[in-house]
């Protein structure tokens with residue numbers, strides 16, 4: 001049945017890894033550990049303080065000597081599954097009470113009803129899940145992670161890479177990328193890419209072009225404001241275009257001119273493909289996985305979109321390869337990747353950055369703009385800070401480091417409204433969490449949306465107070481693992497520095513240019529599939 005999905009021909013003739021090596025490849029030295037949050041890593045100690053009652057063999061025998069006792073998986077509290085229906089029925093509209101779109105609220109009620117560690121079992125087509133709302137436990141488990149943590153993600157993409165297009169992604173050893181890839185294959189790929197993508201100057205080199213994209217975005221919204229000077233109902237779509245334009249610059253070394261692209265251009269094909277991918281990925285991942293039984297219409301569109309993104313990516317990699325060969329040097333992230341790791345790795349890396357780097361960033365920006373538009377005094381303080389640093393000159397690398405309040409505002413929005421509401425891991429070994437022995441294979445969700453919004457970790461958590469991130473005395477410091485919007489450790493966000501550059505730049509430009517107001521009913525947030533304001537983002541923009 002699956003063969004009904006059309007197969008693209010990869011324009012790969014000129015691509016063969018190892019054909020090109022440049023000295024510039026060796027300039028990046030940073031590794032993931034350079035970005036780890038918190039103080040020195042502590043020795044992994046997953047079970048200290050507990051005496052084992054469980055029969056799971058993989059637990060270190062030393063734990064048996066310690067008190068108090070480790071409780072079994074069966075004892076973990078959680079909503080009771082029904083015979084045959086498990087807990088899946090709870091997601092049935094009108095009767096179940098749970099909704100995929102409002103997992104945020106489900107998580108809040110799980111914590112209220114069952115405590116800091118809650119299991120949800122009997123979910124059709126999914127492993128058992130454990131929700132953790134205790135920052136110290138999050139820290140202990142994250143710090144004890146092994147060399148290749150497994151993040152449960154995107155089964156549909158996994159199927160695309162490892163089954164449908166395995167001729168491409170499996171053609172070279174360890175060349176399947178980082179998204180939906182695990183174990184040794186993930187680790188080898190990530191090491192190659194992190195050296196380049198997380199190096200000190202990797203993001204900074206894009207300061208000026210990213211600022212130019214932000215300027216183009218401002219020009220665009222000046223044009224599309226309505227007669228009340230408000231952004232149009234499909235404003236989020238415009239923010240997606242800004243994000244796509246910025247990321248193409250970074251990942252593909254090209255300007256797509258998304259704001260003016262003609263219908264038959266390659267840019268527009270890419271824009272449509274990216275939109276189709278985002279529209280379908282949430283449905284395929286969060287709803288009942290019918291695509292596993294037969295290729296549904298949505299699944300076929302999803303595969304076609306991925307094929308388009310991959311073939312456009314490959315064309316740009318070929319171009320980068322030719323430029324590197326002609327000049328003997330590299331001037332961009334893509335060229336650095338080609339030079340350091342070969343063209344196929346560069347192409348797969350660019351694809352992965354594309355798949356997870358666009359709607360995360362655009363939804364974060366939409367959410368930040370919405371939150372700022374509700375708070376004129378925060379905007380004024382931001383405006384003062386920005387004006388003082390820039391004094392009417394263009395942005396240059398390092399400017400944002402002089403804008404602590406801007407950074408604090410972004411952190412505060414991501415604390416209260418993280419676009420990815422939890423960090424997931426599929427346990428690669430039996431692990432004690434909150435005193436329970438959690439079996440290998442369980443999907444654990446470290447729920448920073450809930451932790452970020454409780455007074456246990458942030459005083460007056462429901463108040464928007466960017467100041468809490470500034471000049472904190474030891475007494476005011478919050479738990480470093482209670483808000484981790486970019487994840488943690490070896491698997492943390494590979495594009496964090498790029499995302500921050502893009503977000504800080506565009507927010508800086510918006511605040512410099514406009515006073516923002518929101519004059520409608522307050523918006524609720526929903527999962528779509530990012531955590532984002534639910535409804536048209538109609539912000540009144542008055543020129544300063």
Ligand code: HEM
Pocket residue numbers: 151178179190247352353354356357358360361364419420423424484485486487488489490491492493494495496498499
């Ligand atoms: C506000 C924007 C963003 C947020 C909140 C965000 C958040 C995250 C989170 C929570 C993870 C999982 C981390 C973990 O499991 O510990 C992740 C992974 C990842 N992100 Fe981001 N991200 C953002 C933007 C970006 C951008 C712009 C890019 C690309 C340039 C990117 C590339 C990646 C990649 C490749 C991974 C997978 C890393 C791996 O599995 O090794 N992200 N991101």
